Amino acid sequence: MKLTLGLAAALVAGVLMAPATGWAQQKVKMGVSIPAATHGWAGGLNWHAQQAKAKLEKQYPTLEVVLVTARDVGRQANDLEDLVSVRNIDALVILPFESAPMTDPVRAVKQAGKFVTVVDRGLTDPSIQDLYVAGNNPEMGKVSAQYIKQKLGGKGDIVVLRGIPTVIDNQRVDAFQEEIKGSQIKVLGMQYANWNRDDGYKVMQDFLSRFPKIDAVWAQDDDIALGVIEAVKQAGREKEMFILGGAGMKDMIKRVMDKDPLVPADVLYPPGMIAEAMEITAKHLVEKAPIKKEYIIEATLVTPENASKYYYPDSPF
Amino acid sequence: MTQSSMPELARKPSAGFDLKLWGPFLALAGLIVLGTLVNPVFLSPANLANVLTRTAFTGIIAVGATFVITTGGIDLSVGSLAAFTAGVMIVVMNALVGPMGAGWPVVLVGMLVAVGLGLVAGLVNGLLVTKGRIEAFIVTLGTMGIFRSLVTYLADGGTLSLNSGMRAVYRPVYYGGLFGIPTPVWVFAAVALIGAVILYRTRFGRYCAAIGSNDEVARYSAIDVDRVRLLAFVLQGLCVAIAVVLYVPRLGSASATTGVLWELEAIAAVIIGGTMLKGGHGRIWGTVVGAVMLTLIDNILNLTGAISVYLNGAIQGAIIIVAVLLQRGTASKR
Incomplete structure (x- = not known):
């Protein structure tokens, strides 16, 4: 019964919405291409994408979401070819591995007449995309710098743990350094910790050996921050400094909520943005709802006052 | 080891000592001097303890890798296996906290699970290589992908975290110590010592070298080549399990x-230590030194601000090549 109802709905909707696509195509297909869950944030990304797929397919019976994950740029480019030629998608939602190398493959999808939504990492040619949904990396660096500046009263010694050498990391760090310019905050050391707990732990251990006084740590990412916390605890120097991570991992939001003095705040860079991009695209595809061309998700500062709003206990991230 | 290096010494008595044997130790001494010059903090007991404790994971795995490589094999799956074993261990312990309560019995069960899994994984790799007649490189490349995917699946793409009550119980295994030396360092030392005894003083150890040297001759000498190879992989699996028990x-x-x-770090440590990648020559103490050197390079780079962080990889690569060059330079002149 349920099946026939769904089928009927699909047929009706198909007739109503797309006479151009004809009878052969009863469903609207949305391809979603994202990086595989190779680190915590990407894990969150995958979880939110799967949740959104389930929710949207239930909400719009005519919609089929094809979710593919890739481990590197080359595989993602292959995925796009398959989505267009084999899966025959009508729209693409993509979170590119890297901006420059993915620009031409996405252009090819656009030229095949598909609707293109780009998430998080902008292409080098923005005219390709129909819709852009993104977090704001420079803003994230800036908000982090402002918080550290304010919390330290404009004066102090800090260390910075960077992510993986990429455009994202550079944008964050450049904006951060721009913002602390002119203050008396001194960056003692900066090292890559690859958005990884183990590396965060190791790099922080060495920073602790190297510098007898550290007032604050900008870890930039919550996975790194968790490693940093362990290193600081092991050295017994919790009282000396505070740690600012970023992303919005549930463990870190929980610490902020519980007023952990070591983790007084967090800066959001939510992996849930993929779900938002999928929802907007699906709405446009199925209901032909008008859309803005750009949605920028702000880098919100999470403090004990607003933390409960950003706490997702069920997410793996 | 003495047996195998004897002919070399006899051939060039003027050399005084065997650079091939002592090369890794010289390179290590050089790195220690460099570290001290870069930052005096380097020699502080806290920093040295950090470095040795960090080395324990890859070091223990590298001891196992020494056996596999000595027999002429290779195991690329160790890093993924470590992740998978850690994941399963955490899931099992979290599940047992409810019925058994947070305490040492749960930790012990977790450890047994880890060891069991390591042994089984080693057995699977070994059987595929010996009975399946597939090159070790391909077998372990395959299992590397399988274990990595399994842990990602287990964690739903995110992170598996140990129950906080359990963490408090289990924590001393990594952070605690005896006579001021952290537990992982003791375990590392014990594993290396046992490894050295097995490789140098037992029949099995000599068979490993014989097979790596020439497996046909070994077969004609009535050595059960398959069994020895299989055991080497099982030993590797056990070493991974021990490392995981300390890592979690x-x-x-x-x-x-x-x-x-981790697989590449372990293999690099083995080769820096003087073991031949093509097999036939195993050096446990060299492996230990190689593993320590790899962590030292990272540590020294973190202790100085003089070198651009973008160049870290280049410095690491250069030091590894120089270290191996040191010992091979004389070997090729023979």
Whole structure:
């Protein structure tokens, strides 16, 4: 019964919405291409994408979401070819591995007449995309710098743990350094910790050996921050400094909520943005709802006052 | 070891000592001097303890890798296996906290599970290589992908975290110590010592070298080549399990990024230590030194601000090549 109802709905909707696509195509297909869950944030990304797929397919019976994950740029480019030629998608939602190398493959999808939504990492040619949904990396660096500046009263010694050498990391760090310019905050050391707990732990251990006084740590990412916390605890120097991570991992939001003095705040860079991009695209595809061309998700500062709003206990991230 | 290096010494008595044998130790001494010059903090007991404790994971795995490589094999799956074992261990312990309560019995069960899994994984790798007649490189490349995917699946793409009550119980295994020396360092030393005894003083150890040297001759000498190879992989699996038992209490978590590239670190440590990649020559103490050197390079780079962080990889690569060049330079003149 349920099946026939769904089928009927699909047929009706198909007739109503797309006479151009004809009878052969009863469903609207949305391809979603994202990086595989190779680190915590990407894990969150995958979880939110799967949740959104389930929710949207239930909400719009005519919609089929094809979710593919890739481990590197080359595989993602292959995925796009398959989505267009084999899966025959009508729209693409993509979170590119890297901006420059993915620009031409996405252009090819656009030229095949598909609707293109780009998430998080902008292409080098923005005219390709129909819709852009993104977090704001420079803003994230800036908000982090402002918080550290304010919390330290404009004066102090800090260390910075960077992510993986990429455009994202550079944008964050450049904006951060721009913002602390002119203050008396001194960056003692900066090292890559690859958005990884183990590396965060190791790099922080060495920073602790190297510098007898550290007032604050900008870890930039919550996975790194968790490693940093362990290193600081092991050295017994919790009282000396505070740690600012970023992303919005549930463990870190929980610490902020519980007023952990070591983790007084967090800066959001939510992996849930993929779900938002999928929802907007699906709405446009199925209901032909008008859309803005750009949605920028702000880098919100999470403090004990607003933390409960950003706490997702069920997410793996 | 003395037996195998004897002919070399006899051939060039003027050399005084065997650079091939002592090369890794010289390189290590050089790095220690460099580290002290870069930053005096380097020699502080706290820093040295950090470095040795960190080395324990890849070091223990590298001891196992020494056996596999000595027999002429290779195991690329160790990093992924470590991640998978850590994941399963955490899931099992979390599940047992309810019925058994947070305490040492749960930790012991977790450890047994880890060891069991390590042995089984080693057995699977070994059987595929010996009975399946597939090159070790391909077998372990395959299992590397399988274990990595399994841990990602287990963690739903995110991170598996140990129950906080359990963490408090288990924590001393990594952070505690005896006579001021952290537990992982003791375990590392014990594993290396046992490894050295097995490789140098037992029949099995000599068979490993004989097979790596020439497996046909070994077969004609009535050595059960397949059995020895299989055992080498099982030993490797056991070493991975021991490393995981020490790793889990550190951050209490496992994810898709756990143990990434450990296989290459372990292989690099083995080769820096003077073991031949093509097999036939195994050096446990060299491996230990190689593993320590790899962590030292990272540590020294973190202790100085003089070198651009973008160049870290280049410095590491250069030091590894120079270290191996040191010992091979004389070997090629023979």
